[in-house]
Every structure is written in structure tokens, then in C-alpha cells.
Amino acid sequence: MAYDINVERVTKVLHIGRRYLNWVQNSLLEGELTKAQFARLKADLCKIIDVEQDSVVFYVLRQQEYLERQILGLDKGGQTMMI
Numbered sequence: 001m002a003y004d005i006n007v008e009r010v011t012k013v014l015h016i017g018r019r020y021l022n023w024v025q026n027s028l029l030e031g032e033l034t035k036a037q038f039a040r041l042k043a044d045l046c047k048i049i050d051v052e053q054d055s056v057v058f059y060v061l062r063q064q065e066y067l068e069r070q071i072l073g074l075d076k077g078g079q080t081m082m083i
Contacts, residue, residue: 001029001041003056009048013056016044025076 001021005013014023020041021029033041038058045056061067 001056001058003027003054005054005056006050009050009054012048013045013054016041016048019044023076
């Protein structure tokens with residue numbers, strides 16, 4: 001999950017995201033979710049964000065075999081699984 005949120009709401013969005021996903025770096029979280037968890041995450045975020053000002057992007061990988069994670073520089077968030 002990557003997000004660009006107005007400063008007034010960014011802390012709330014981060015806290016919601018961290019309930020479901022692992023922090024990777026600023027404005028980026030990742031993890032493996034069930035369909036139900038993913039639906040709850042989106043529902044929780046919809047209660048907070050302003051669709052006229054904010055943006056949340058999900059990258060959904062259907063199969064783990066297609067994931068290759070490459071990092072340049074500091075690995076801030078450590079190794080996690082992707083949704």
C-alpha cells in the first residue's frame with residue numbers, strides 16, 4: 001500500500017495501515033492479507049481519507065512467485081510478504 005495523504009489525516013491512515021500491514025518506509029506498507037482483511041482495510045481507510053485530496057494505491061500480487069523485491073540503499077522496513 002502506497003499513500004499520499006493530506007497532513008491532517010496522514011497519521012490516522014498510517015495507524016490503520018499498520019494494523020494490517022508492515023511498515024516498509026515513508027508512505028509505504030506491505031504484507032499478505034486475506035480477502036476479508038483487505039476488504040476491512042479498504043473500508044477503514046474510506047472512513048478517513050478525502051477522495052478529493054488523498055490517494056491510496058494497492059499493488060495486489062495474485063501469486064508469490066511473481067514477486068521479486070530489490071532494494072537500493074537502506075532496507076528500512078525489513079523483509080515482509082506482499083499482498
